[in-house]
Amino acid sequence: MRxxxxxxxxxxxxxxxxxxLSACGERVAVHYGSRREKAEQTLAALHGDGHVVVGGDLSRPATAQRVVEEAEAGLGGIDVLVNNAGIAPGPGTEHAVDEVDYATWQQRVARMLDVDLRAPANLSYLVARSLIARGAEGVIVNVGSRGAFRGEPTAPAYAAAKAGLHALGQSLAVALAPHGIAVASVAPGFVATERQRDKLAGDAGEDLRAQSPFGRVGTAEEVADAILYLTSPAAQWASGTILDLNGASHLRS
Structure with missing residues (x-):
């Protein structure tokens, strides 16, 4: 049990x-940024026992370190890290260069890079160093985005952060392989999550579904299934990969 x-x-x-992960017998540290009640709902839905809740703004390096330490203490060690937390494009985060003023541009670009790139970089460092100190094998999976490849004109920092996250994962895959640590990424397209419900139900919904030849958007469970595979010991040879999960809505060479 990991x-x-x-x-x-x-x-x-x-x-x-x-x-x-819990359905496969893993003990899970459920991280939240600011909504503990939502994390408690996740905790209640997990299979088995031995799970914990940890919280905090991961863009703060000291908080990231505390979260890792609390998760390690609660789980008895971290063998799997899934860097999923991030800021997505939306009304309060978009920063189209021809629409926002310079102060807004600076604030939103800095915040998105801090949360979507610097935070997972710090967490990856902390977990990798802990695994190395323990002499244990492990795996890191980053949740990137198709936006890293096709661009995000209304949120360019999001695309830049996700492209950086993919590159970070590939660099760490090479650096950490001698220690038995695999690193991979998934690059989802549009996913029908809770925070996207209104957008899918509104005028943009039809266009979003039409982006894929399947005529729909992805589900959180489909992305989770891919992450589950990449975290499995059988997927070590996939280290360094970036797995597209976008229903053929964006093809890259």
Missing amino acids: GALVTGASRGIGRATAIA
């Missing part, structure tokens, strides 16, 4: 991933 830290597990892809 210990798994899933960031941003209070809802959406993080919650689905935590549930999937």
Whole structure:
């Protein structure tokens, strides 16, 4: 039985991933940013026991360290890290260059890079160093985005952060393989999570579903299933991969 830290597990892809990992017998640390009650709902949905809840703003390096330490103490060690927490494009985070003023641009770009790139970089470092000190094998899976490849014109920092996250994962895959630590990423397209419900139900919903030739968007469970595979010991040889999960809505060479 391994210990798994899933960031941003209070809802959406993080919650689905935590549930999937627990169904396979893993002990899970459910991380939340600010909504503990949502994390407690995830905790209640997990299979088995030995799970814990940890919280805090991961963009703060000291908080990231505390979260890892609390998760390690609660689980008896972290063998699996899923870097899922992030800020997605939306009304309060978008920063189209031809629409926002310079102060807004700076604030939103800095915040998105801090949460979507610097935080998972710090967590990956902390978990990897702990695994190395223990002499244990492990796995890190990053939740990236198709936006890293196709661009995000209204939220360019999101695309930049996710592209950086993919590159970080590939660099760490090479660096950590001698220690028996695998690192991979998934790159989902649009996913029908709780925070996207209104958008899917509104005028944009039809266009979003039409992006895929399947005529629908993805589900959190589909992404979780892919993460579950990449966290399995059988997937070590997939280290370094970036797995597209977008229903053929964006093809890259």
